[in-house]
Amino acid sequence: DAGVIQSPRHEVTEMGQEVTLRCKPISGHDYLFWYRQTMMRGLELLIYFNNNVPIDDSGMPEDRFSAKMPNASFSTLKIQPSEPRDSAVYFCASSLARAGGPYEQYFGPGTRLTVT
Amino acid sequence: KNQVEQSPQSLIILEGKNCTLQCNYTVSPFSNLRWYKQDTGRGPVSLTIMTFSENTKSNGRYTATLDADTKQSSLHITASQLSDSASYICVVPRGNTDKLIFGTGTRLQVFP
Numbered sequence: 217d218a219g220v221i222q223s224p225r226h227e228v229t230e231m232g233q234e235v236t237l238r239c240k241p242i243s244g245h246d247y248l249f250w251y252r253q254t255m256m257r258g259l260e261l262l263i264y265f266n267n268n269v270p271i272d273d274s275g276m277p278e279d280r281f282s283a284k285m286p287n288a289s290f291s292t293l294k295i296q297p298s299e300p301r302d303s304a305v306y307f308c309a310s311s312l313a314r315a316g317g318p319y320e321q322y323f324g325p326g327t328r329l330t331v332t
Numbered sequence: 333k334n335q336v337e338q339s340p341q342s343l344i345i346l347e348g349k350n351c352t353l354q355c356n357y358t359v360s361p362f363s364n365l366r367w368y369k370q371d372t373g374r375g376p377v378s379l380t381i382m383t384f385s386e387n388t389k390s391n392g393r394y395t396a397t398l399d400a401d402t403k404q405s406s407l408h409i410t411a412s413q414l415s416d417s418a419s420y421i422c423v424v425p426r427g428n429t430d431k432l433i434f435g436t437g438t439r440l441q442v443f444p
């Protein structure tokens with residue numbers, strides 16, 4: 217399996233522009249997570265889905281952030297309008313629930329977003 | 333407050349030496365604890381997952397310990413290699429949820 221795929225790997229945009237980050241989870245996984253990593257705050261969960269349904273979006277910082285999962289193999293994280301403080305690395309992760317124990321989350325390579 | 337704290341913040345060792353990284357957590361209720369390795373420019377990769385009933389778990393040269401009573405965990409790296417240079421992150425899920433709480437990590441540098 218190719219693992220979790222994210223695109224683009226790097227994104228540089230100007231303040232006020234719309235940014236869309238994309239994620240393809242590992243085939244067959246039923247959970248998908250979006251994280252943000254900064255030097256100051258480390259890794260933070262933004263939102264996660266189970267079977268394409270958003271379960272918890274309490275980590276989404278503002279209404280400027282939105283995420284969708286139209287099908288089991290694709291998710292997007294959109295920032296509109298973007299601000300310099302949104303600059304961070306955004307990771308997507310997926311996992312497969314199994315009975316009887318915790319299940320691993322597999323992370324993608326991340327998208328490094330720079331908003332100028 | 334649910335928190336995960338790690339020490340040291342950074343560590344430099346020579347190739348071939350052993351080292352131990354520490355993690356203290358206050359997350360409750362507790363279900364499991366994870367250690368991740370994150371290479372520069374890459375996503376985190378799971379090293380171990382330990383439930384409250386497990387005291388020790390090994391993955392090659394990595395050995396994690398867990399003391400659920402004192403809410404402490406350690407990650408011991410034996411005979412370090414240059415490829416061990418990375419950030420090591422301790423992670424605890426919030427209760428029985430899928431919401432992971434991440435420590436700030438220990439940045440390990442291994443020099444020849």
